Amino acid sequence: MSDAVLDKTSARDESTFDKGYLGAGHTLRSWLFTTDHKRIAILYTLTLTVFFFVGGIAIALVRIELVTPAQDFVSADEYNRLFTLHGIVMVWFFLVPSIPATFGNFLLPLMLGSRDLAFPRLNLFSWYLTVIGGAFTIYVLLAGGVDTGWTFYTPYSSIYSNSHVIAAATAVFVAGFGTIATGINFIVTIHTMRAPGLTWFRLPLFVWSMYTVSIVIVLATPVLAMTLTLMMAERFLGVPIFNASEGGDPLLFQHLFWFYSHPAVYIMILPAMGVVSEVIPCFARRRLFGYDFMVYALAAISLIGFFVWGHHMFVSGQSPYANLVFSFLSFIVAVPSAIKVFNWTATLYGGQISYEAPMLYAFGFVGLFTIGGLTGLFLASIPIDVQATDTYFVVAHFHYVMVGGTVSAFFAALHFWWPKITGRMYPETWARFAAVLMFFGFNFTFFPQFIMGWAGMPRRYGSYPPEFQVYHVLSSAGAAVLAIAYLLPFAYMIWSLRWGQRAPGNPWQATGLEWQTPSPPPKHNFDRVPTVEHGPYDYHHEGYVDQKEEIAGSMQTAQTDGDQE
């Protein structure tokens, strides 16, 4: 690839859009019918950005309503539709696909040293399914919304709601199949398309996270499809399943729903853990502490994550003895997460740490995820959960995990791999400012929710007793700060596409295979398939003493000719 000439001095050379895979075609057709995993990743990124802002606008309106105790900005029904839209869009059209469909799609073949995913056309089909699902969501929005909450609890959703439940459930149903197809694609790719020498325990943690998350996706998402089908069958055809007055069991829905939706929490957080495990070693110039424990921790979380769904149902009328079992397992599943936090911290020991934006986001992730995880222990304790469930305490808890965790990691990934994806550097000062602002805006928004939740403020209330107002005002003000912190990267990233400094092949001196190709990578990724001779994260020779393997030298890979760093 002779076009990847490193040029730091001149920004007046050819546009970034003429280079590598970006230069492979400029027609709409060349994008909509592409089977290149990198272009599909871009399609996903654009789609998810749109939905991120749809979900964001919905919650902005909710936060405005909550500034005053009275129901005065929107009506009660409108309020219910807004928080439902926020939940459905953010969960299924942003968080679940977020890191796998964008960075996973882009990076997985590059990290494996392969030319594409195993099933490139299936990959494109996944994106179309996501778009079709998204189109249903937009239809629901335009037709007047849905008011069941993202959880679709029966019998409210299947019998009592007067909103567009069927269309909304169809949206989730269709998009779910897009996710399943991506999961299958990733599993097959990781099994069959690793470069010579890239053994399982030489895979970067990000690849491991994609592998474990894909297995969870493939096992859990079909259950969601079945559950929604049953709910729609009751609503549309009158088949009595959850309707108690016909002998059905409304709790059955909750069991099935959470059998999917608790693993879905791990679908959202595992990729984030993968991202952070790439970023921290790179900016600490350090081998990841306890690599194999990190792998086992991912596997343990994925496995045990399937057996804890009942902790969402401690007050549902489930047997108290079942509560005990689910409580115990929920404590157990927290152990591997705690191990990961310790290991990320220990990785810093003896490093040469620098604080570019991705590292700041990763630090933010570790702090916020720790608080999110610890408050998870509160909710796993039955007597605490009885008070805290269905209050703002739970809302704050899962936002610490999913927004403080996953979204922070998403932005870490965005900044870390932006040079690789676009061939341009982002403006570092602005990016650092946005990272710090996001951290403070986030805490400002969600920490007050822990306090008011414990004090008894229920979730999904458009009006509330005045004693909670001070916390809602703080939370809404924090949300405004957070909104700015999200809009900033949107602006400077677009700016960088034209005016950003030209990115070299490996701007961070990172070790992964994806950095061995030019930025942006050519359509076929590698001129010669690289050969891998050592484990990942070969940054610094002193470090975690691994008893199984010799301390490795530098990773010997076939250098592509474009990489001159």
Added chain:
Amino acid sequence: MTADSHFVFLPAAASAHARHVDWIYFGLIGVSVVIVGLVVALLLTFGIRYRSGSPAPRGKLPEWVSREIEIGWTVATLFAFIFIFWFAAASFLTTIGAASNPLEIHVVGKQWMWKIEHPNGVREINELHVPADVPVRLVMISQDVIHSFFLPALRIKQDVLPGRYTSESFTADKTGSYDLFCAEYCGSDHARMGGRIVVMPKAEYQAWLDAQPGAENLAGKGRQLFTQLGCAGCHFEKGHRRAPDLAGLYGSYVQLAGGGTVRADEAYLRDSILQPARQVVAGYAPIMPSFKGTVSEDQIFSLVTFIKSFSGDREETTQ
């Protein structure tokens, strides 16, 4: 906190259980502060000490910082978490068995109000008056969707389901007025489906009850209904009965026609009124008609209360 205060930091604690839960809560906060403090301190210490270009020495890690330390903190975390589980679960286990002879109050949830009925038939809406220092058991059911009866000052919450009784128990010991919320999203006016619980001294509660209109014994009302609906025709028949005897039935074990036994609890009594063919008592023909649609949830409550209180002896003589 009472509903009219303007700021709340910690919720009021109006029962021994609530104060106990607070102890667990504060214990967990203590653990969390230590762990977060540790993580933040390590991040900052390492982050500053080993910043790029700093003079701090960066030798080889000592040998023992390897598998041993990793296994060490894994096991330590595991035991810490299991301890917290046990600490929290132990206090939960004590709440499973209900107090003996509680004051039983019936709650019907419907979009979007709480209908409450005291044992003597006094009814109220969105307000629950209870005596202090008396064990209270709420027996709850929903007429439509799932609701949840949430009393933050007592640290209790229980979903209220259609078609099935659930219950929650408490002994309030601080008089005052506290929030009552519906905690399970139930549609348009979910946010307004609330009110208050008023905890009063025992004597005041009695005075309040006496001052309410419509006070009549709930079991008596159930008995009246029992006769009206024609249940007495079979269940009170002399000699060979077409229907099983109800005297002392509540809480006993019943032999079923299909084999097996079932405990005659509230749920069984309710089911037997609505779906009599499902669990037929051994030795009887399934001839009882269903009362589904003819009796409301409130009426089922009074029928169940009557059957629970029915000892038989007195009835036999008056029959």
